[in-house]
Amino acid sequence: MNLQQLRYVVATAEHRTMTDAARSLYIAQPALSRAIRDLERELGMTLFARSGRGVVVTAHGRRVVKLAREALDAVHEIEALATNTPSSGSELRVASTPSLEPGLAGRLLPAYVAEHPDVRVHIVRCEGREAVVSAVREQRADLGLTDLPVPTDLVSHPVERQEIVLISPPGADLPNPVPLARLNGLRLVLPAPGSPRRREFDHIFATYGVRPIPAVETDERGGWLRAVRDGKASLLWYRGMADQAARTGLVVRSLDPQLKKIIAVVHARKRLTTVAQDFLTLAEGGSAA
Structure with a gap:
């Protein structure tokens, strides 16, 4: 055993x-x-x-x-x-996905550091939810910021609901907001078939009875926006990516009805250090939008 x-x-x-x-x-x-x-x-x-x-x-x-x-x-x-006694020069490691990092770095971290100037904070950059889970499990991060669900051996604390938007090449003939029915037959960049993220999208498509065309299927997130810029397809992703997409000339549209995912701070099932608990308290009282 x-x-x-x-x-x-x-x-x-x-x-x-x-x-x-x-x-x-x-x-x-x-x-x-x-x-x-x-x-x-x-x-x-x-x-x-x-x-x-x-x-x-x-x-x-x-x-x-x-x-x-x-x-x-x-x-x-x-x-x-x-690990439960705070000391001068304590360190906090927070794992985050790329799409959530701007909110983490732009809002939560400055507020936390202002209250705890002696704590050194490091962002552990992770390519997706599975990597955040691994970082927390392997103790390379004290906390993780990701969307749900996560495995049951981790504890999750929801902190916000983030909107999923459609990011498209300029010139796409689409209204704003985009009715979900318009996804039917639309060329999309999607995660690889069989991956946890792809299963979630497939569930959404089945729920609303739409069948988009998988134009690009890959888990390499670095290429998602590039595929949209190249005019190959549109992309469903978080509102947090909107600014980055708009700066490169892409068009961001809401969906109708809105789709949202729950964002949470996650950690292992153990007593948190004081610095980690302080960060969690701040996150639960604020927003990582």
């Missing part, structure tokens, strides 16, 4: 399907199923029973899940013992 298996058990109990649990943990579903089976064999008991397309927690499983949560909390408490 190891801590990873305990995290897998908790995630499976919370999501009630192996597929959703694996997705929240950013691992393959067969790997999760195998780890759960190995743990069940080791314990000599069944933790989850199949029910339709999902799973239900057995009586033994409920007890194990409760103890697993307590064990993970205890581990995080132990890890925090040496």
Whole structure:
């Protein structure tokens, strides 16, 4: 038995399907199923029973899940013992995605530094939500700023809802705002098929019954705006990218109805350092728009 298996058990109990649990943990579903089976064999008991397309927690499983949560909390408490005392020259590391960094650097950080001039703040630049999650898990960052959802082994504190807009080449024959129905047949820059971000977009398209044309499919974010500038397609992204896009001559339009994503500060399930808790308090009381 190891801590990873305990995290897998908790995630499976919370999501009630192996597929959703694996997705929240950013691992393959067969790997999760195998780890759960190995743990069940080791314990000599069944933790989850199949029910339709999902799973239900057995009586033994409920007890194990409760103890697993307590064990993970205890581990995080132990890890925090040496890091909970503020001192002069303390350091705070905040991981952020590129589209959220302008709000972080432009509003939250100046306000925080003004109140805590002795704290050295570093932005850990991450190419996407998965990289933010990894930075926090691997303790390369104390906190992360990203959109939801994140895996269940992290704690999230929503701080705002950010609008998704359509960024298009100049000359595109589109109204402002753009009815979501106009996305049907529209050429779009999209994340790679099968990626977590692409699945979220596909869910939005299915919800509103639209079928855009995937003109560019890549997870290389650096090329997204370049593809729009080259006239290849339009891009759905956050309002925070609007200024950067407009400076390069692109056109930013709202959608009708508006689409918004929840932005949150995330951290590991452990007691935060004082400097991290102070930043979280500021973020929850302000905005990272």
